[in-house]
Amino acid sequence: MLGLHAYHLVQEKYLTAVLEAARGIPLIIPALGAELALDELLSVIDGLVFTGSPSNVEPQHYRGEPSAAGTLHDRQRDATTLPLIPKAIAAGIPVLGICRGFQEMNVAFGGSLWQELHGVPGHIDHRENTGQPLEDQYGPAHDVLLEPRGLLHRLAGSDRVRVNSLHGQGVRELGRGLIVEARAPDGVIEAFRVADAKSFALALQWHPEWQVTRNPFSSALFAAFGDACRARADSKNRTPIYG
Numbered sequence: 166m167l168g169l170h171a172y173h174l175v176q177e178k179y180l181t182a183v184l185e186a187a188r189g190i191p192l193i194i195p196a197l198g199a200e201l202a203l204d205e206l207l208s209v210i211d212g213l214v215f216t217g218s219p220s221n222v223e224p225q226h227y228r229g230e231p232s233a234a235g236t237l238h239d240r241q242r243d244a245t246t247l248p249l250i251p252k253a254i255a256a257g258i259p260v261l262g263i264c265r266g267f268q269e270m271n272v273a274f275g276g277s278l279w280q281e282l283h284g285v286p287g288h289i290d291h292r293e294n295t296g297q298p299l300e301d302q303y304g305p306a307h308d309v310l311l312e313p314r315g316l317l318h319r320l321a322g323s324d325r326v327r328v329n330s331l332h333g334q335g336v337r338e339l340g341r342g343l344i345v346e347a348r349a350p351d352g353v354i355e356a357f358r359v360a361d362a363k364s365f366a367l368a369l370q371w372h373p374e375w376q377v378t379r380n381p382f383s384s385a386l387f388a389a390f391g392d393a394c395r396a397r398a399d400s401k402n403r404t405p406i407y408g
Contacts, residue, residue, distance in 0.1 A: 179216045179263075182374035186384050187212075187391030194408040198244030203252055210408045211401070212259040212365075212394035215246055215266025217372060221334060222247075222268055227277040236280075247273050254359055254366050259393035262368030264332055270368040271357070274340025282335040288351045291370075293331040303375040306330035309347040309355045316367060317346045317356055320385045328355070328371035335370065365393035 166172070173195040183191040189212065195201070220239040224232055226247060232238070246266075250273040253260055262270040268278055283290040293302040305327040311318040318324070336354040339345065346356035346367065359366035367390075373383035 178374045182377040186377045186387030196242040196245040198241045207256050211398040213253050213408050215262040217264030222272050227272045254362050257363035259365035261390045267368040267370045271340045276340030277338040279335045279337045291330045292333050303329045311347050315346045326382050
């Protein structure tokens with residue numbers, strides 16, 4: 166809600182990353198839940214980015230305990246993304262999940278989440294300092310260790326990259342058919358891919374969309390996603406469109 170009205174919103178940084186780094190046409194898909202005709206939607210788009218959000222997936226979707234008081238949720242988004250993710254991947258549509266999108270992809274494949282990762286013994290606090298300027302909140306926070314022979318390892322050309330960290334939740338149990346791509350130094354899963362996907366299907370806990378053109382690794386990541394979307398668009402003889 167903004168004021169007295171409901172809105173369907175996305176932060177500009179995601180749109181800019183798709184436009185400038187993936188070289189596609191970004192479109193916002195409304196979170197209409199069961200009212201959204203998924204088959205019709207998937208017939209006209211060539212890629213999906215599941216973005217971050219202030220809200221969290223409702224714990225009922227992964228057998229979790231009730232959320233702490235004040236936790237933000239978005240039932241309409243859950244009702245849209247959780248069925249859309251596996252359907253899109255099964256259809257061979259390239260998918261990129263970021264932060265909440267990462268958590269949604271894990272839940273959509275049967276995984277579960279830690280709701281307050283910083284309260285789990287042995288894990289560092291992965292949250293940003295909201296009192297800092299955005300430049301500092303989105304600044305490099307820690308390394309992630311890249312799995313050998315993984316997609317991210319090939320894109321980075323190294324065993325590790327330094328990333329930002331702005332999340333309170335994290336993967337507890339990894340979903341079915343998902344393969345770890347990267348971990349934080351405390352062992353928390355920071356990226357995974359869908360093993361049997363016909364096309365690009367990757368999820369990241371960090372935010373590569375932030376100032377994407379200033380970061381060679383983030384640029385390479387979005388370029389790889391864009392290449393996959395163009396390949397799908399070419400098969401349909403059209404300019405790639407991303408939701």
